[in-house]
Amino acid sequence: MKENVFYGKGMGPIKRDFPDIYEAIVELNDAVYTGKVIDYKTQKFIALAIAASNSDDRAVKKQIQSAINEFNATKDEIMDVLRIVLLTSGMPPFVKAVKILYEVME
Incomplete structure (x- = not known):
């Protein structure tokens, strides 16, 4: 996987x-x-949240693409991750990541 x-x-x-x-x-x-304690999908979502919190556009795009390709992650699942970014890192990284999500989903 x-x-x-x-x-x-x-x-x-x-x-x-x-x-x-x-x-x-x-x-x-x-x-x-x-994936021993926390399953790999959750680990992938954590990596996405960290990349988004760091406002790393390239890494956010790659993590989103990887989550979709490996787990058929949905827009709603990814938005749940990004909501946490909004709460913990603020509006600018959240909005950048949402923009990237919509670009990838098109």
């Missing part, structure tokens, strides 16, 4: 030129996204 997809623009060169570092990142990813 979980894919090793890394969205940072620098990951391609790291994978190609520094495979030992890339493998360490893959192992860290596997250690974090275990």
Whole structure:
């Protein structure tokens, strides 16, 4: 279910030129996204909330796309996540993330 997809623009060169570092990142990813106690879908939504709270447009878009592709996440589910962003991080990151959600859903 979980894919090793890394969205940072620098990951391609790291994978190609520094495979030992890339493998360490893959192992860290596997250690974090275990789904042992909190299921992977919930972990994915937490990652989305963090990206949205940080106003990281690129990461928000990728997390939304990933949630839709991997879990068939609905607009309503994603909006539930973004409501928490509104409460904890304020209007600007919330509005940016909602804009991205609607762009992805079109």
